[in-house]
Amino acid sequence: MFSWIVEKKSKIKSINAWEFVVENIFTDLTIGQSIAHDWACMTVTEILDDSYKFFAMEETLKKTDFWSKKVWDNFNIERCVRYGDRIDWHFVTGHIDDVWVVKKIEKKDDNSQVFTISFDEKFKDLLVEKWSISVNWVSLTLVEVGNDYFTISLIPHTLEITNLWELSVWDKVNLEFDILGKYIIKSKT
Numbered sequence: 001m002f003s004w005i006v007e008k009k010s011k012i013k014s015i016n017a018w019e020f021v022v023e024n025i026f027t028d029l030t031i032g033q034s035i036a037h038d039w040a041c042m043t044v045t046e047i048l049d050d051s052y053k054f055f056a057m058e059e060t061l062k063k064t065d066f067w068s069k070k071v072w073d074n075f076n077i078e079r080c081v082r083y084g085d086r087i088d089w090h091f092v093t094g095h096i097d098d099v100w101v102v103k104k105i106e107k108k109d110d111n112s113q114v115f116t117i118s119f120d121e122k123f124k125d126l127l128v129e130k131w132s133i134s135v136n137w138v139s140l141t142l143v144e145v146g147n148d149y150f151t152i153s154l155i156p157h158t159l160e161i162t163n164l165w166e167l168s169v170w171d172k173v174n175l176e177f178d179i180l181g182k183y184i185i186k187s188k189t
C-alpha cells in the first residue's frame with residue numbers, strides 16, 4: 001500500500017529493453033522492495049552504487065506510459081508505507097487503472113497550473129469533484145469533472161517536487177482511482 005504522497009523524484013539513468021536503471025536517492029533500499037514510479041508499483045531487482053534496477057514486464061508497458069519514457073526523464077517515487085507511519089492521504093495499490101492524455105495546461109497568475117485531462121466515459125463513476133485522483137503518482141484533488149475530461153490544480157510546491165512540471169499537452173499520464181470508490185462501484189453490480 002502507498003499513501004499517494006510523493007517522496008522524491010528520480011532520474012532514469014538507462015533503459016535496456018524492459019529493464020530500467022533509476023537514480024537511488026534512498027540509503028536503505030533492499031532487493032525485493034516495492035517502489036511506486038509514477039504510480040506503478042515496481043520491485044527493486046538489483047542495487048548498484050548510485051542507482052537501482054527494476055523490470056517492467058509487458059503488462060506494465062501495456063498499462064502505463066513507461067514505453068514513452070526516455071533516459072533523464074524523472075519518475076515521481078514513493079516507497080510503500082510501513083505500519084505505524086502517518087497516512088497523509090488515501091490508500092492506493094500502485095496498480096494503474098488507465099493512461100489518459102493531457103488536453104490543456106493553463107498557467108495562473110499565482111504560479112499554480114490547471115491541467116485538463118481527457119478520460120474514457122466508462123470511468124466517470126469513479127471521478128468525484130473535490131475527491132482525489134492519482135496522476136503519475138501525485139495525489140491531486142479533482143476540481144471539475146466533465147463528460148470526457150477532468151481538471152486538477154497544482155500548487156507551485158507540487159510542481160517543484162514532482163515531474164508534473166515536465167508535462168506538455170498531448171503527453172500521457174498514469175492514473176489510479178481511489179480504492180474505496182472501486183469497491184463501492186463493484187458492490188453495486
